[in-house]
Amino acid sequence: MNNSPVVQAESLNFSYPDGVRALENISFQVGKGETVGVIGPNGAGKSTLLLHLNGILRGEGTVRIMGMEVARGNMRRIRQAVGLVFQDPEDQLFTPSVYDDVAFGPLNMRIPLSEVDLRVKRALAMVGMEGYEARSAHHLSVGEKKKVSLATVLALEPEIIALDEPTSNLDPGSREEFIGCLKKLSATKIIATHDLELVLAVCGRVMLLSGGRIVADGGVRELLANRALMEAHRLRVPLSLERKRH
Ligand SMILES: Nc1ncnc2c1ncn2[C@@H]1O[C@H](COP(=O)(O)OP(=O)(O)OP(=O)(O)O)[C@@H](O)[C@H]1O
Ligand SMILES: [Mg+2]
Incomplete structure (x- = not known):
């Protein structure tokens, strides 16, 4: 960790109302400017964990964002600090036009209109969706919706961005552009992905979640190259690491 932690989770436990235990005793910290991957099999608890970072879900234990506890009273500041891109873009987009969807957050933050307009243009350009302002988000392809979802969060210019499966449904070109865009962002990033x-x-x-627990947390290359660990949790060593060995 290169700096003071901006995310601190301590002994987080969460069960859904139907009794499914989704997070068990999760503790970790993320330093300012870090980019942390969250991996693990389907149902591991990755999305559930991300939903705790801005208080959409609240379990037992504590989450602190830049020292502020995620709790009633702090929610406005927490939501400004943590931008969450949902796994399903349908959860993110709800206004009649792409422009309004991207402008919604900054308008809510009471940012002046001219600045909102700049932010919308900038965010849409970053995800390669300029020119789509007047389109209805509901009539876009799934990949286009993913990109607009990311733009809605980029327009907030949050300190911390949590992304849930950001590259699913992106074509290879869009995926590469998206990776380029992520690399340019100085925000702290937490990315749940397969x-x-x-x-x-x-x-x-990278943190490896399985059965609601953190089973490993460490350097990316070392962890992803650990075949026994990866296969024990329904994951596979990525091809690019495999090839380097031959
Ligand atoms: N709304 C819900 N109600 C009840 N149980 C839920 C709900 N959402 C998720 N779960 C359960 O909580 C556990 C964790 O789910 P979660 O969506 O966090 O997993 P995930 O790691 O994001 O999986 P995926 O890789 O499929 O996205 C799973 O057992 C899932 O069935
Ligand atoms: Mg998920």
Whole structure:
């Protein structure tokens, strides 16, 4: 960790109302400017964990964002500090036009209109979706929706960006552009994904979640190359690491 932690989770436990235990005793810290991958099999708890970072879900234990506890009273500041890109873009987009969807957050933060307009343009350009302002987000392809979802969060210019499966449904060109865009962002990033090449490309550290627990937390290359560990949790050593060995 290169700096003071901006995310601190301590003894986090969470069960869904139907009794499914999704997080068990999760503790970790993320330093300012770090890019951390969160990997693990389907149902491991990755999305559930990300939903705790800005208080959409609250379990037992504590989450602190830049020293502020995720708790009632702090929610406005927490939501400004943590931008969350949902796994399903349908959860992110709800206004009649792409422009309004991207402008919604900054408008809510009471940013002046001219600045909002700049932010919308900048965010859409970053994800390669300029020119789509007047389109209805509901009539876009899934990959286009993913990109607009990311733009809605980029427009908030948050200190911390949590991304849930950001590259799913992106075509290879868009995926590469997206990786380039992520590399340019100075924000602290936490990325839940099955795209292990993405983790290799952008993350300095990775946490492996399985059955609601953190089973490993460490350097990306070392962890992703550990075949026994990866296969024990339904994961595979990424091809680019395999090839280097031959
Ligand atoms: N709304 C819900 N109600 C009840 N159980 C849920 C709900 N959402 C998720 N779960 C359960 O919680 C556990 C963790 O789910 P979660 O969505 O966090 O996994 P994930 O690691 O993100 O998986 P994936 O790789 O499929 O996205 C799973 O057992 C899942 O079935
Ligand atoms: Mg998920």
